[in-house]
Amino acid sequence: MAVVHEDKLSAVLSEFARTLVTDFPIQGILDHLVERIVDILPVTAAGVTLISEGTAPRYVAASNSDALRFERLQSDIGQGPCLAAFITGEAVSVPDLHQTASFPRFAPSALTAGLAAVFAFPLRHGDGCLGALDLYRGTPGPLSAADLATAQTLADVAAAYLLNAQARDDARATSDHFYHSALHDPLTGLPNRLMLQQRLEHVAQRSLRSHATAAILFADLDRFKKVNDTHGHQVGDALLLAVARRLSALVRPGDTMARVSGDEFVFLCEDLASPDDVVLLARRIDEAFARPFIVAGLELSASASVGIAFAGPGDSISEELVAQADRAMYRAKRRGGGHHVIDLREAVHAADGHDFEGDLRRAFARDELDVAYQPIVTTGDGFLTGVEALLRWTHPTRGAVPAMSMIGVAEQSTLIDEVGAWVLERACRDRGRWLRSHPAVPIDLAVNVSARQLMAQDFPSLVEAVLDVTAMDPGALVLEMTEDVFVEDLDRAAAVLARLRGLGIRLALDDFGTGYSSLSYLRRLPVHIVKIDQSFVADVDRVPLGGPVLAAVTNLAHVLGLSVIAEGVETSSQAEEVSAVGCQWAQGYFYARPMPAAAIAALLERGRTRPPRLPEHGDPGGAGAAVDDASSEASLPDAPAAA
Secondary structure, eight states: HEEEEEHHHHHHHHHHHHHHTTTOOOHHHHHHHHHHHHHHHOOOOEEEEETTTSSOOOOEESSHHHHHHHHHHHHHEEEEEEEEHHHHSSOESOGGGGGOSTTTTTHHHHTTOOOOEEEEEEEEEEEEEEEEEEESSSSSSOOOOOHHHHHHHHHHHHHHHHHHHHHHHHHHHHHHEEEEHBBBBBTTBBBBBHHHHHHHHHHHHHHHHHOOOOOEEEEEEHHHHHHHHHOOHHHHHHHHHHHHHHHHTTTTOOOOOEEEETTEEEEEEEEEETTTTHHHHHHHHHHHSSSSSEEEEEEEEEEEEEEEEETTTOOOOSSHHHHHHHOOOOOOOOTTOOOEEEOOHHHHHHHHHHOOHHHHHHHHHTOOOOOEEEEEEEEEBBBEEEEEEEEEEEEEEEEEEOOOHHHHHTTEEEEEHHHHHHHHHHHHHHHHHEEEEEEEEOOOOEEOOOOHHHSSHHHEEEEEEEHHHHHHOOGEEEEEEEEEHHHHOHHHHHHHHHHHTTTTOOEOOOOOOOTTTTHHHHHHSSEEEEEHHHHHHHHHHTTTTTHHHHHHHHHHHTTTEEEEEEOOOSSSHHHHHHHHTTEEESSSSSTTTBBBHHHHHHHHHHTTOOOBSSSSGGTTTTTGSSOOSSEEEEEEOOOOOOO
């Protein structure tokens, strides 16, 4: 009999030994222990409770429901052999509960529940104790010395294995904590830059196999420093947390939102059906900031500038995609904040994976590009006074390509310098032909210049050469530019503009009113004309204060001694308003759509000895109504990049 007993004990100890080199959980060890004890010892049930000083029991295991009830009974009333063994570190034997006075609160309840005898063995480790192993019998009677020794041996072995498992769990928890901390922002709990980089690498590997389309949205809070300076960093942190919570609700399943620095948040979007998916997300971000944030009892308004970059099917996905979105975000911020700007080259690639830049280069080499002209009129009488040159290209398979997409590609390559110079010369030559046929109508010519063109090596000399070769009157040429030109390098830009002005050329600031620095630029730079952004003109028809705001912007320009052109006039009410507030000139679909050079020549022919009046015959489409309108109205080479 003793041999059989020893064999069973040896088997149980061997089973425990095998768990030492595994990740067997603590609860699993306890459950296995109580089940095997009932197999090898003359008891009806067994239970284990792990105890820590001053806290409730952490783990409880029982071979059946009765044992579980007895374990919990001792914990609930704070008395019993289990607790005594834990406190004293010595085994407790109660062979007959009817005859013990040691546990006056536990014994009656246990007897009522059918318990007759209980034996408890401490789970010892060094000078301490983890808890106790309890053996229960439904009939009174002692355990043999061998059974008691076996039970204590199992308790000691279980304690050793539990300590090993606890150490393993503690190490894992510590490791998980440090791992989580290394990959997450401590304030918001969002993934941080390191985790974003890991996700980018994962997406890059997937895209190689699946040719998936991905995008990055880089959002930066506008004027966040003012919140910290005004209300303190504690309120600033609370605002960041509120923003993070609101933006997190916009993330699609499977996408990643990270906080990469103080007030910068990045969205990594995978498996896009089209770029429109991310444009929609950008709009939702805009809408998320439409409502104020309630933090620390304060109502704070906030906005964000968002830059978007795409990686098309098969394109390389890396940190460079984040950098592209970051650059686009700064372009949005230069517009005054609360905007989103798309990296247009990547948007085109994302649309169909086409080699768009290669196609544009080939089209330029084959002379397949064209220039359209949108009339500019005097607001009082509608007489044609000038035209703005607009780049056009009809792709052999994609059809008419939006100028914004085309220019986005050109601006991020050397093409912008070549194409920009070509447009300038082409437009000057077209004006020369119009003037030779109609010398009595010397209309002005406006051509846009990008920051990259302006900052190119000796750009004024290039312009001077074009003027010479085309016999263009410098006084009739207007070079338009946006604030991007000045943000790049204000001092250098001012010097270049001064040289251009010295040639007799007039200079215009395009999209006036959308950037936060417009006034400071106007005071420092030698510009002659401001072009009021079409958003101000559109507000005349849709916003109660649209008219007064338009008037204020116009008056500001006049106070600074500048002429004003209103862009994007599309209705008769808008035309009346821009005239009433004092804009000298205007352009837009109400007067005429962009048209080929030949259509401008036909307009001048009808006017003969005086400028024609637009719109013709009261037709809102004007002379350009028959012109294909597939391409968006955007000028070369620095058309707005906002979605």
